Amino acid sequence: MTTAAPERTALPPLGRVYLTRAGVELKEFFRQRESVVFTLVFPVILLLGLGAVLDYDLGAGVDFPQYFMAGVITAGIVGASLQNMAIHIAGERSDGTLKSLRGTPMPASAYFVGKVVQVLAVAVATIVLLLLVGVLVHGIGLPSGTDWMTFAWVSVLGAAACTLLGIVVSTLARNARSASATVTPIALVLQFVSGVFIPFDQVPGWLQDVAAVFPVKWLAQGLRSVFLPDALAAREPAGSWELGTVALVLGVWCVAGLVLCALTFRWQDREG
């Protein structure tokens, strides 16, 4: 080493760092058996199990598996975003990964880009798996025409809101274990009161009102509009799918989540 060091103030292009982080996050997720089983396989087991056991006729020729497609995809998206983010970011904060990253010139945006890519990949994989099982095992009917568009925007908006919410929960939790213990029951309860496992009109009215505050209900409702015939819109609280309200509420949750993330996000456990 005889050459003089140049001023090492240059930084690599952002795009390359984003690409690195996306690769890191995908490997971290898909190589961990527990997270793959919990997030990807669990909804499939739900679909196979509940689809075989439960047998309501919802009218308009809709059986339970057809109804449950919207619900189980909601559960899959919530698992890939809300639960995944809350538990794993809390873990990365507790074990020092986040603090260590903070001491490098990696821009904060790259960390979040990596997480977004991870959520997208896991959510898409979950949805594809569920559609395959739904069609092959339960013979459910796939969406048609513009329903695919609705499917896409509702899923993306719902996943975005739940991802941001998950990041906020990860920060409120004291550590990874408490994040898991907090977010798992929260997600389950939200799914129950949002009509994921049972028809939404069987949820008591006051619980429907509680559910309407949170994004999971609107994600599930938007997805029901995709998988159910319009005749069943009459069984929704407003007597219609309310897609405008779905977009509005999910959008508001995205904005609120982003603000809360910016205000609360920490790269290390609390001081002292």
Next chain:
Amino acid sequence: MIARGERAPSPIHRGDCVLVTSTSAPVVADNRPQPGDPLDPDAAISTRGLVKRYGDRAAVDGLDLDIRRGEIFALLGPNGAGKTTTVEVLEGYRKRDGGEVRVLGVDPARGGRRWKAQLGIVLQSGAGDSQLSVRELLTARASYYAEPRDPDEVLELVGLTEKAGARGRTLSGGQRRRLDVALGIVGRPRLLFLDEPTTGFDPEARRQFWALIRSLRDLGTTMLLTTHYLDEAEALADRVGVLARGQLAEVAVPTALGGRGTAPAVVSWTEDGARRTAETATPTAFVRELAGRFPGEVPDLTVARPTLEDVYLKMIGQSPRGVGIAASAGERGAERAAERSEGVQS
């Protein structure tokens, strides 16, 4: 700006044989900055009156410190003395409550990505339970820097080449620590922070780690090291600072800390079947006189100076052993005492 590969002038002669005579003054003056001195623009790290409080308690209470470029500086101190807090303020992790700080010429509270690109940070809690392989982790880390080291070269340097394909979570404690160091240096830092880097190492791993630190020093890297191990500070550091209750008790080259170089020597020997000890400022003359009283070898002769541990414990106000050195030097075994006496007599 120090050219890479060039060493800043070392304050003392370094080598396996450090000459210490009973009459020599400390080799280098303490040259600590005084409160009110201006920040040193050429220093790698410069602080004046640094204060960090947790509630009412000042964890760091008015720290004045300059660390030269190319230097290895060891920060010693008991738990709770403020070592980690100080380092975390310098690294930009914590906001200070008072004083001035410059790290590589930049205020850490305002250090951006370009500033961070010049630092390497090895934290106490290292790389987490990763599913990535050791090489993947290093390659990813390297991509955040404009001029990183080659990951495979870094693996070689820290002795993890054989584990390149192993996942992070499968590494042993010592291997994990070496991975932490690898992650800290892959960005080719000009300044490396090492917070208790060898905790949990076995003696052999520690020796290997020391060799690694010395090779990094030869590449021109400035290092701030915190450690519990006094032998580590003595083996590696150009200068040692002892932190007690949030303040620097002393800054000196390891051989001169606490007046070690000029402290009275303790001469011990056996005479008439009893162990005798004497404290003397002129051990050479004393031993010469002693030699005249015996026909051959002086039985069980040792000449000892206070060890770094002795002066350190005295400095932080724990079990000051003072004159007790005499007794303990004998008890600690002939080997160690003999080593010291050789140093004195040479």
